Amino acid sequence: MATQAAFGWRLIMAAMKIRFTKMQGAGNDFVVLDETQGRFGLEPAHYRFLADRHFGVGADQILSVRAPTPEDAAAGIAFGYVIHNADGGEVENCGNGARCFARYVHERGLTQDNPVRVRTASGVLSLAVQPDGRVTVDMGAPVFELARVPFEPGARTPMVVGSWQMWPLDLKENRPMAGANCDSDALIHVAVLSMGNPHAVLRVDDVARAEVEVLGPCIEHHPAFLRRVNAGFMQVVDRSNIRLRVFERGAGETLACGTGACAAVVAGIRLGWLDSRVDVRTRGGRLTIEWSGRLEDSVHMTGPAVTVFEGEIELPEHPAGPDAP
Numbered sequence: 094m095a096t097q098a099a100f101g102w103r104l105i106m107a108a109m110k111i112r113f114t115k116m117q118g119a120g121n122d123f124v125v126l127d128e129t130q131g132r133f134g135l136e137p138a139h140y141r142f143l144a145d146r147h148f149g150v151g152a153d154q155i156l157s158v159r160a161p162t163p164e165d166a167a168a169g170i171a172f173g174y175v176i177h178n179a180d181g182g183e184v185e186n187c188g189n190g191a192r193c194f195a196r197y198v199h200e201r202g203l204t205q206d207n208p209v210r211v212r213t214a215s216g217v218l219s220l221a222v223q224p225d226g227r228v229t230v231d232m233g234a235p236v237f238e239l240a241r242v243p244f245e246p247g248a249r250t251p252m253v254v255g256s257w258q259m260w261p262l263d264l265k266e267n268r269p270m271a272g273a274n275c276d277s278d279a280l281i282h283v284a285v286l287s288m289g290n291p292h293a294v295l296r297v298d299d300v301a302r303a304e305v306e307v308l309g310p311c312i313e314h315h316p317a318f319l320r321r322v323n324a325g326f327m328q329v330v331d332r333s334n335i336r337l338r339v340f341e342r343g344a345g346e347t348l349a350c351g352t353g354a355c356a357a358v359v360a361g362i363r364l365g366w367l368d369s370r371v372d373v374r375t376r377g378g379r380l381t382i383e384w385s386g387r388l389e390d391s392v393h394m395t396g397p398a399v400t401v402f403e404g405e406i407e408l409p410e411h412p413a414g415p416d417a418p
């Protein structure tokens with residue numbers, strides 16, 4: 094989970110009250126903001142404040158629901174879907190958030206569309222609410238082109254596994270970062286791909302004993318990943334079941350990561366370990382991922398999305414924070 098100490102915040106604008114909805118999908122939790130009638134004009138410090146579990150609401154990500162551009166509206170794209178990590182950075186995609194987004198816009202009557210199409214920074218997602226309340230997301234096709242992850246292999250040579258490859262990472266190459274011990278001699282091998290956002294997937298024997306908190310930050314900040322990376326730790330149970338923990342870029346380990354589940358299953362299929370429909374058990378719940386294995390085909394993710402509570406919060410002008418005297 095994101096910690097206040099790790100992110101530290103100070104707000105600089107005049108006090109303002111905003112309404113929010115707290116949601117979760119398999120325990121990956123979100124503050125959802127309705128900006129369809131106009132933007133709140135939030136800065137990274139505001140997102141960090143909202144995500145803060147002690148001084149704010151508490152969330153792994155902040156999701157903003159925005160009106161579509163006129164061009165998107167004409168093309169049947171109903172909303173803009175903007176995502177900020179707990180560290181305040183804007184990111185390209187969030188799978189568990191997409192399911193919550195679909196429930197949110199339906200529960201509030203913002204659209205009747207089902208599936209509803211939304212634009213993220215990385216493309217268009219199609220979100221279908223099922224009769225049982227779960228949501229299936231067409232996540233689009235995975236991206237394997239390294240430059241688009243973006244991943245810079247340098248002089249590394251990949252290890253060939255099945256009909257694909259895994260890349261060696263020397264964790265000592267990590268640029269120095271506070272609080273992380275990246276002196277480990279471990280040379281790990283990761284599958285590298287993008288689900289709109291960057292992922293490195295590592296196979297482990299037992300996720301319960303994986304050193305997620307130690308290795309996660311070292312992988313996230315490894316210099317070969319030019320925009321950092323989400324680090325997935327996958328235990329293959331059998332060809333249709335995996336256990337997964339993800340150390341998320343900009344949020345730390347979360348109870349589940351939707352794009353991480355898609356990335357792990359896609360990697361497992363390409364590496365020859367998994368079949369095309371896989372149940373992913375995370376610490377916060379179960380997701381089902383389906384992919385044909387054809388490179389151009391979309392990945393489909395099905396899982397829960399739940400509203401936890403609604404509220405109003407004042408974004409204070411000068412909040413007392415951990416970096417205040």
Ligand SMILES: N[C@@H](CCC[C@H](N)C(=O)O)C(=O)O
Binds near residue numbers: 189291
């Ligand atoms: N929790 C998400 C992923 C959120 C973004 C990620 N931390 C990143 O920086 O790319 C999911 O469910 O996919």
